[in-house]
Amino acid sequence: MPTAETRHAGGIAYTLTRRRVRNLNLRVRADGTVAASAAPRVPAAAVDAFVAARAPWVRKAQARAAQRAAREAAADAALPPKAEALAQLTALCRAYYPQFAASCPGGRFPRIAVRDMRTRWGSCSLKTGTLAFSRRLCLAPLPAQEYVVVHEFCHFAHPDHSPAFWAAVAAVLPDYRRRKALLR
16 A cells, blocks of 8 residues: 655655655646655655756746646636526527437437536536536637537537547538637
């Protein structure tokens, strides 16, 4: 079972975890904390020297993590309240629903959810008949929002990203590639 202890080396505070690994591993987490892992047989002094030698890299990585966190906090402050985002995205889904009614589970309007997703713009659950969207989507241009809504509706008929799926998206939005590019 891995054991962990807090240590300091080269002005860097880090957590050392002992586990079965071949190499010394060093990572800076998204919150800026530092973690090292080493095999139980590696002396703590060797890990300290390893961390100290990489202190400049660690400080740069921590600065990048802090900048990223500040950008995300600023973006989160600009987000509409969940209820407002839900109303906006539900209205958009209602506008496109008639084109997809036949492929929706039970032919019913899907449940719409808004979540604080950071790695996806939307998702489709065939099992529950739910379309979920990131609250951040509300800040995207309308053509990009429409692309995500159509993309997720198309998953009811094509649960993959096959050529047939992309053909279904293109049938509704022939310029979907340009719209998708707006999300980058």
